[in-house]
Amino acid sequence: MTDQVTLTQFIIEQQRGLPDASGTFTLLLNNIVTACKQISHRVNRGALIGVLGSAGSENVQGEVQKKLDIITNDIMVKALDWGGHLGGMASEEIDDPIKIPKQYPKGKYLVLFDPLDGSSNIDINLTVGTIFSVLRCREGVEPETEDFLRKGSEQVCAGFVLYGPSTMLVLTTGNGVNGFTLDQDIGEFILTHRNMRIPEESSEFAINMSNQRFWEAPVKRYIDECIAGQEGPRGKNFNMRWVASLVADVYRILNRGGVFLYPYDLRDPERPGKLRLMYEANPMAFIIEQAGGLCSTGTERILDIKPHDIHQRVPLIFGSKNEIERLISYYQQPTDN
Ligand SMILES: O=P(O)(O)OC[C@H]1O[C@](O)(COP(=O)(O)O)[C@@H](O)[C@@H]1O
Numbered sequence: 249m250t251d252q253v254t255l256t257q258f259i260i261e262q263q264r265g266l267p268d269a270s271g272t273f274t275l276l277l278n279n280i281v282t283a284c285k286q287i288s289h290r291v292n293r294g295a296l297i298g299v300l301g302s303a304g305s306e307n308v309q310g311e312v313q314k315k316l317d318i319i320t321n322d323i324m325v326k327a328l329d330w331g332g333h334l335g336g337m338a339s340e341e342i343d344d345p346i347k348i349p350k351q352y353p354k355g356k357y358l359v360l361f362d363p364l365d366g367s368s369n370i371d372i373n374l375t376v377g378t379i380f381s382v383l384r385c386r387e388g389v390e391p392e393t394e395d396f397l398r399k400g401s402e403q404v405c406a407g408f409v410l411y412g413p414s415t416m417l418v419l420t421t422g423n424g425v426n427g428f429t430l431d432q433d434i435g436e437f438i439l440t441h442r443n444m445r446i447p448e449e450s451s452e453f454a455i456n457m458s459n460q461r462f463w464e465a466p467v468k469r470y471i472d473e474c475i476a477g478q479e480g481p482r483g484k485n486f487n488m489r490w491v492a493s494l495v496a497d498v499y500r501i502l503n504r505g506g507v508f509l510y511p512y513d514l515r516d517p518e519r520p521g522k523l524r525l526m527y528e529a530n531p532m533a534f535i536i537e538q539a540g541g542l543c544s545t546g547t548e549r550i551l552d553i554k555p556h557d558i559h560q561r562v563p564l565i566f567g568s569k570n571e572i573e574r575l576i577s578y579y580q581q582p583t584d585n
């Protein structure tokens with residue numbers, strides 16, 4: 249007997265407290281986790297098994313796909329479709345919702361996922377991840393696109409797996425945020441980071457500075473004030489980090505606080521942001537809020553957005569509570585641009 253708590257034990261323990269729990273959710277999560285272990289293995293083997301590099305194709309958003317974008321998407325779909333707990337799925341890499349094959353039973357959940365987040369980093373051996381969001385669906389009905397288009401506040405579970413120096417799972421079911429580390433020797437995720445909380449104060453920001461000339465006034469002001477440091481209006485020095493893998497930037501902020509911004513910018517006025525609402529912003533917003541942080545577009549809480557498209561993009565600003573409140577207040581003040 250050991251004091252270690254496995255992910256399965258942790259989930260079963262949590263479900264015991266719920267009156268109408270049937271065990272289906274535990275099975276669903278188990279299948280997601282199995283897929284992520286397979287992905288972890290592929291990412292870790294990398295060049296040894298010939299999975300790096302471009303696939304030479306584009307996804308629905310016109311982005312060049314890496315081989316691993318396609319491989320990880322296939323792993324997720326295969327691990328999830330047969331179990332009888334899903335009504336349907338949606339993936340960053342596939343235009344329309346993915347139907348459950350006729351021979352398999354249909355269940356009461358929908359899963360939306362980004363199978364490989366930060367994939368532009370994969371060939372340079374930096375941290376990447378898998379992000380997922382779970383919604384309820386009408387049972388026994390073939391879900392239409394409309395059934396997926398629900399506010400983030402309706403998520404029943406959200407999580408991400410980080411393929412970094414350690415493989416880690418960060419998870420919320422609406423009852424705080426917990427982190428699990430994959431013990432490669434026994435193939436189990438072990439609870440290592442209980443009840444993760446984002447520090448309310450911070451002096452670290454994350455933004456892609458190369459877009460500076462396209463930012464709107466509130467973002468310019470916030471970043472200028474950070475950079476002005478001790479001599480500026482904030483009266484303290486700030487540090488900057490930008491991994492360009494959302495999963496890694498979120499994980500850092502969960503641990504030591506900070507602010508992440510991928511704001512609306514004027515590069516392409518038709519494009520509302522870079523990151524995708526349904527399988528990037530929503531699951532991360534659920535996790536960030538459950539850990540005591542805030543998540544916004546600058547003018548609206550992410551979890552309150554009524555979606556209109558599975559692949560829609562949003563401005564995304566999140567992190568330590570006091571800093572995000574300050575940023576939101578800048579958006580509320582009249583400016584020149
Ligand atoms: O390259 P940029 O413009 O800095 O964007 C980085 C952002 O794009 C992403 O890589 C988008 O995710 P995908 O790799 O899943 O398309 C985020 O993980 C990251 O925060």
Ligand SMILES: [Mg+2]
Pocket residue numbers: 362364365366494528
């Ligand atoms: Mg992504």
Ligand SMILES: [Mg+2]
Pocket residue numbers: 317340362363364365366367
């Ligand atoms: Mg991706």
